[in-house]
Amino acid sequence: MKLSTRMAFCVAVIALLAPGVTMLSAGARAQSEGWWIVRAEYGTRTQHNDVTDILKDLIGRGGVNGRVAVNNQTMGGDPAIGADKMLRILAQNARKDQREFEYREGGFVPVEMFQVRREERRQDWGDRPPSYEGREQRESEGRDADGLRIIRAYYGVQGRTMDVTEFVRSQVRGDSVSILVANRALGGDPAIGADKVLIVVYRFQGVESAAAVREGFMLTLP
Secondary structure, X not given: OOHHHHHHHHHHHHHHHXXXXXXXXXXXXXXXXXXXXXXXXXXXXXXXXXXXXXXXXXXXXXXXXXXEEOOOOOOEOOOOOOOOOEEEEEEEOOOOOEEEEEEEOOOEEEHHHEEOOHHHHHHHHOOOOOOHHHHHHHHHOOOOOOOOEEEEEEEEEOOEEEEOHHHHHHOOEOOEEEEEOOHHHHOOOOOOOOOOEEEEEEEEOOEEEEEEEEOOOEEEEO
């Protein structure tokens, strides 16, 4: 092949590849900018639970090996017994574009796909002193690694919750806990007139799970 012909061939190849390179870079940028969770529901179209707060918390702490399992345990219960369930996530990116993501029961949510704003975590858990995480780690030291550990607990509805982590921890007896989900038992009513839910993220026998119990029912772990 002559030099001029070879150069023309190289130019043609570069011209063909350039659009692909541009598209790939754009796709990488779109993925790297992340999506913020607006709402998450687990179940079927007609029978589902709002798991927005549970999912934000699990993703905010990195999941397990960078993934969050989609099952009844991690999603806080079974809203449609016997049915094939789906986790549906409505998310929004920095450009205000919205998109729905779907993950089947038994699948995994990649943590890197979503972001949790710092202020959202403050809203969920209340203002905590800087030493809170360190205190939580110290409290767990010396405890059986396979025993029941309450990681987070909050009571209320989306946007109107109160942190009841310390109270739920105080009710643990051995490796179990049983609590009536009621305003009086939990120390207040964060959303007067609304149907509230107690959500508890916990670890037992090395496995992290979440439980969601409606007002008026009993929380029993594990």
